[in-house]
């Protein structure tokens with residue numbers, strides 16, 4: 001470890017992603033764990049963050065005070081919940097530091113507050129921090145551009161573990177947005193997020209979403225382009241949460257020298273053409 005390492009705070013430190021991120025920080029040159037934050041009511045307050053994550057003792061006790069944690073930090077990695085992410089965005093803006101946001105399920109009002117915070121913080125936000133999914137988004141955009149809407153229907157299918165609380169997943173929406181971009185349409189006006197009962201025939205030009213939940217599935221996503229007599233399926237399968245954590249740490253390092261603003265993983269990965 002060096003004194004020049006980027007000092008990172010992990011919020012939601014005891015969560016599935018929080019623990020994975022702490023382990024990845026311990027393995028990544030150029031970054032160090034500065035603080036780990038959980039709710040005041042968490043049973044993990046005061047426990048060593050490294051031991052909690054199965055990474056061995058690191059000398060960083062879990063705290064419930066984000067203000068103090070952000071004070072001398074360079075960046076925050078945040079996979080928590082929409083309400084807490086909006087709160088952390090305000091604090092990261094005050095501290096003028098990097099805020100990497102993996103939290104999904106944010107409302108439009110939440111997104112506006114995060115955008116406002118990005119006037120002062122360097123925010124990187126994505127529904128999926130993995131290289132593979134971001135490449136899949138680029139491919140979905142290309143496929144949607146190449147195949148005419150009159151003959152090809154687009155459906156996004158996802159499956160996640162039984163603990164997931166938001167639907168469609170952030171990744172499904174990212175992929176839907178990419179396909180909509182390829183088609184030159186606004187996703188909001190053309191998406192079908194639920195089907196139930198006598199729905200009538202499928203409306204041409206819409207982008208449909210289907211959600212499955214169960215077991216311990218980390219994340220399965222497919223973009224299906226359905227034509228007359230043929231299907232094109234583009235898919236990604238997450239086999240380990242470290243793909244998201246590695247992406248988030250890479251995003252923090254990338255954002256450190258950038259100007260304040262709102263960025264996505266496409267910027268980080270150089271896929272934003």
Ligand SMILES: NC(=O)C1=CN([C@@H]2O[C@H](COP(=O)(O)OP(=O)(O)OC[C@H]3O[C@@H](n4cnc5c(N)ncnc54)[C@H](OP(=O)(O)O)[C@@H]3O)[C@@H](O)[C@H]2O)C=CC1
Nearest residue numbers: 012015016017038039079080084102103104127128129244
């Ligand atoms: N963009 C990406 O690549 C990925 C995004 N995600 C997203 O990340 C988020 C977290 O996922 P996951 O780790 O599975 O969820 P978990 O529920 O396991 O973890 C979330 C953690 O955040 C904590 N938390 C919530 N509110 C606060 C708060 N105000 N202060 C401090 N800690 C808080 C929770 O505590 P408590 O249990 O007490 O509420 C919990 O420990 C989800 O939105 C998920 O969709 C997940 C994987 C990849």
Ligand SMILES: O=C(O)C1=N[C@H](C(=O)O)C[C@H](O)C1
Nearest residue numbers: 104127164169170171218219
């Ligand atoms: O909640 C999860 O677990 C995941 N959430 C993200 C999403 O909503 O797409 C990313 C990943 O698929 C895992």
